[in-house]
Amino acid sequence: MNARLAEEEATPDAATVLRRAEAACVYDVAQRTALEPASLLSARLGVSVLLKREDQQPVFSFKLRGAYNRMAQLDAVERAHGVIAASAGNHAQGVALAASRLKIHATIVMPVTAPQVKVDAVRRFGGTYTEVVLHGDSYSDAQAEAQRLREQRGATFVHPFDDLDVIAGQATIGLELLTQHQGPLHAVFVPIGGGGLAAGVASVIKARRPDVRVIGVQASDADAMACALEAGERVVLDEVGLFADGTAVKQVGTQTFLLCQRYLDDVLRVDTDAICAAIRDIYQDTRSIPEPSGALALAGLKQYAAAYGSPDGALVAVVSGANMNFDRLRFVAERAEVGEQREAVFAVTIPEQRGSFKRFCSALGQHSITEFNYRIGDLQAAHIFVGVQTTKRGEREALTEAFRANDFGVLDLTDDELAKLHLRHMIGGRSPLARDERLYRFDFPERPGALARFLDRMHPDWNISLFHYRNHGADYGRILVGLQVPPNELGLLQDFLATLGYPHVDESDNPAYRLLLRA
Structure with a gap:
């Protein structure tokens, strides 16, 4: 240079x-x-x-632009040694098509969690000039493997952005x-x-x-x-x-x-x-x-x-x-x-008595209900998870005030990730048996063995008191888990979470969880 x-x-x-x-x-x-x-x-x-x-x-x-421009600058010696890249998908496709057009061998390392549509496309665009290597759960894992292979093979690394x-x-x-x-x-x-x-x-x-x-x-x-x-x-x-x-x-x-x-x-x-x-x-x-x-x-x-x-x-x-x-x-x-502010989501507590549901519907006015979840679980109060269609800003606040004017307890859950992702499907899950329960949201790699790894590393004396999973087509699974862990073992719990390595959020103090699920 x-x-x-x-x-x-x-x-x-x-x-x-x-x-x-x-x-x-x-x-x-x-x-x-x-x-x-x-x-x-x-x-x-x-x-x-x-x-x-x-x-x-x-x-x-757009990734094709940068990948091709970088590879077109290679001299004859560099082209003979080929290129290597790491990508979760789009950069990989750009490198693959560029390799095919320039007739340069490309090794592309992708995480095993990469969407199948992107893995298939890389193989299709690259044809015989491209080798796909699946390695690791993240882009960082794939990049480390790509650097190892680069040193081993003497290939040119085509960086996805820092070039x-x-x-x-x-x-x-x-x-x-x-x-x-x-x-x-x-x-x-x-x-x-x-x-x-x-x-x-x-x-x-x-x-x-x-x-x-x-x-x-x-x-x-x-x-x-x-x-x-x-x-x-x-x-x-x-x-x-x-x-x-x-x-x-x-x-x-x-x-x-x-x-x-x-x-x-x-x-x-x-x-x-x-x-x-x-x-x-x-x-x-x-x-x-x-x-x-x-x-x-x-x-x-x-x-x-x-x-x-x-x-x-x-x-x-x-x-x-x-x-x-x-x-x-x-x-x-x-x-x-919800993202367009056309739906608001609430947890509403009403008295478990005649006429309460009618007053609840009256408080909604002309708003359409998009979701309604309820299960009897208490002789004194009923907890309702409700989605309400909105058309303009400020309606969430107006609905909250309407509920409160009827002496209903209300939580606005429109911005609560736990409620929207999991609790809306799990209303009525309180149990007096779930003592010492801790609640966590996890991102599991969407591949075989992820749950087994979780269970293998968990303390054998802990009990799973709640588990919710819903596949939504992503590269990872979103899991909600309740673990019964004695107070004197919370240190062991933190060690388990640290060694497990899955992204997680402690939701044990989430107000929606405490209202709707916790005994």
């Missing part, structure tokens, strides 16, 4: 990314994707919303949309995982049109870039949520951090419900279904529009990918109503 290139990689700036993006050879394989108006959403928000359709790429993701040629390939999206929309443009919203897309788009837009805001969007439970920018340095997250699996990164890149720190105007965090609502918005306007990471930018755009009103120009969201597992749609549909 010559001195100029080494300096560029040590201190990357917008001018460097712009120069490399203008010279990028991505269009050997990638398409110039459409910049389409989202007419229905624009009318609803009162602002011009445009969608940059990277889900239309041959691999249904200037990869960043420049993704930056061509920014160049395209500036050409496609030369009128008033207020802000461009981009999803962030490791930061390659955000770094590239922000750099070229600030180099060409510094007045346009560039805003990154992350899932609230996978916010490595937001945390890094707040800390002023790269940080490593202990755990990341897996719903938006394409952006589930524990640490952002060195170069991507420097570029985002310098050129991004802001980073927004959005929750799972907001992502599901954005998936539905994109479907309603385009009849296409993005993956969760592909809808991140639009979820952030909607949050921005709600907070700041009508801006002085269009808002653009990059729809980054559409490699969605079909089975996950059930979960998305279930949560989109």
